[in-house]
Amino acid sequence: MKIAVDAMGGDYAPEQIVFGAVRAAKKYHCDIVLVGDEQKIRDVLKHENGWENLGITIHHTTEVIEMDEHPAEAVRSKKDSSLVVATRLVKEGECDAVLSAGSTGAAVTAAQLILKRIRGIGRPTIATPIPTPKGATLLLDSGANVDSKPIHLVQSGMMGAIYAEYVFGTKNPKVGLLNIGEEETKGNEQAKETYALLKEMHTINFGGNAEGRDIPKGNFDVVICDGFVGNVVLKFAEGLAKTIMKLIKEAIKDGGVLAKLGALMLMPTLKKLGKRLDASEYGGAPLLGVNGVCIISHGSSNAKSICSAIGVANDYVNGNVLEHIRDALTQEEVLADEGEKK
Amino acid sequence: MKIAVDAMGGDYAPEQIVFGAVRAAKKYHCDIVLVGDEQKIRDVLKHENGWENLGITIHHTTEVIEMDEHPAEAVRSKKDSSLVVATRLVKEGECDAVLSAGSTGAAVTAAQLILKRIRGIGRPTIATPIPTPKGATLLLDSGANVDSKPIHLVQSGMMGAIYAEYVFGTKNPKVGLLNIGEEETKGNEQAKETYALLKEMHTINFGGNAEGRDIPKGNFDVVICDGFVGNVVLKFAEGLAKTIMKLIKEAIKDGGVLAKLGALMLMPTLKKLGKRLDASEYGGAPLLGVNGVCIISHGSSNAKSICSAIGVANDYVNGNVLEHIRDALTQEEVLADEGEKK
Secondary structure (H helix, E strand, O other), X not given: OEEEEEOOOOOOOOHHHHHHHHHHHHHHOOEEEEEEOHHHHHHHHOOOOOHHHOOEEEEEOOEOOOOOOOHHHHHHHOOOXXXXXXXXXXXXXXXXEEXXXXXXXXXXXXXXXXXXXXXXXXXXXXXXXXXXXXXXXXXXOOOOOOOOOHHHHHHHHHHHHHHHHHOOOOOOOOEEEEXXXXXXXOOOHHHHHHHHHHHOOOOOOEEEEEOOOHHHHOOOOEEEOOHHHHHHHHXXXXXXXXXXXXXXXXXXXXXXXXXXXXXXXXXXXXXXXXXXXXXXXXXXXXXXXXXXXXXXXXXXXXXHHHHHHHXXXXXXXXXXXXXXXXXXXXXXXXXXXXXXOO | OEEEEEOOOOOOOOHHHHHXXXXXXXXXXXXXXXXXXXXXXXXXXXXXXXXXXXXEEEEEOOEOOOOOOOHHHHHHHOOOEHHHHHHHHHHOOOOOEEEEOOOHHHHHHHHHHHHOEOOOOOOOEEOEEEEEOOEEEEEEOOOOOOOOOHHHHHHHHHHHHXXXXXXXXXXXXXXXXXXXXXOXXXXXXXXXXXXXXXXXXXXXXXXEEEOOOHHHHOOOOEEEOOHHHHHHHHHHHHHHHHHHHHHHHHHHHHOHHHHHHHHHHHHHHHHHHHHHHOHHHOOEEEXXXXXXXXXXXXXXXOHHHHHHHHHHHHHHHHOOHHHHHHHHHHHOHHHOOHHHOO
């Protein structure tokens, strides 16, 4: 197992990326290729005693794709960027997976242009695990594409279910269609058409419409939606969690001695709960639908998240997810996007 | 001021609706017409000493629209339902506003069919106040319509800004377009076209794209989106809040004596914060764009929420919101939906 890590992508790159990679190399005993500016990577690595004895190598690159660059232009013009080279290492069979915490748009574009889509898949999709009391719900598409066709949402459902089954170990995962009501007749045109297609699928355990509240409650294993909606929901959740934490801290600060003491006593319990709901435990979101394992990490990833994400990459490879997706497409012809069959 | 209240709509109707109305009559000194089954309403009112001295009257009706009925069919066929009659009381000038905690779809439909849309407005829109550290952000449309045209989103922005200004007292409210990135070029077709229109408006203080995280942070006074997205976000927030509360309670229960004692000491502080973030303090969401004041309350509304909602109805009437909306449409011609001009 060898993972290509974009060492230059992310708000805390290269430090946190490199530290995370070292941690993962120890934890998962996998080989890691750190792709990026060799000198900068070495400057971080020198703080890690004995890293030379782990399976870590450096692949030097001279360019970096910035967060605000146009994804397609950047990927096309910066041939020697850490992201493009890391993705190419997977294409060329040098590595089993690529991971980046840089621009999501650029990572999706690089995967599409270099790894190419799986034959029959119309659009790749980002599957983000949302922690719930029952484990995690996979939300997809969480931002790779907008204005998707119903068949793309159906394909998301199929790919998400395969991922949930072979990576999370969920048997016969229940797939829900994100909608604004439970009834079949509810929703926008996209949702109504997708519902009609999903009903006919034999390879997908379709559980009907999921409402917004079903996501945090964990009522479905997989929830599918357009990337516009998925992205809004994810960022809303992120903002809400941060805002509530900030307000609780302020309230405790203003709450006097009793509140402060109470908070102190309650802290271990809340920390345990926080850990259970911490999205960074999942580290990264798989991009599904391309010919290669690609993990997209949050821009604000720290070493711990990167380490978890490398664990996710391992599981994704070991789950043979790509083969299972190709299989599903041959098993159920109607699943393939007409325009994408060759 | 006289408010027509659908006494039969809502999960806890008629009890909580009637209790809320009594509370509001005392608090706001307004007249209230309780519309619904007279005997059932009297059975609740008999628990309220001296209600006869408040400005409360009963308007008897024989039918009720249930939550699972098809909105348009139900409104058309059940002429003597509490919702239809309450809405008609506004149309006929008997009441200044109507309030219902029953089926949202039916309330929107009744308002459209009976009160009619304001000339030039293509679609009515539900404006839901979301509590934030800075006060409240008005999210609209939160579920009245899906697959809206860009001009409808622009009209939502205009109406939301007027509501924020004349009801909340926010000067020159900042309007954001819910999108998946800050840049003008981001988003789906609907968002991109809406952005282009908003840029040209003189009567709207357009602050650019708002991302999901901007809603809970309170970075905009008004956030506009398609009703599909708004409804998903609202229900997601509701589910997330409930799930977190449940998990915290469970964690405290399992956390031993120290955790329990800590929770007890922290409780007054958290309760104060909870009150600040409690959506029921806002009680109801105004439906904007119809010729009459209409407030839509959550199905699970209790007496406190209904009382707040009646307060909202008062403010909505006193703010002369409808006149200001009509004014804005004449001030800026391009704001009107071409198909809706007469």
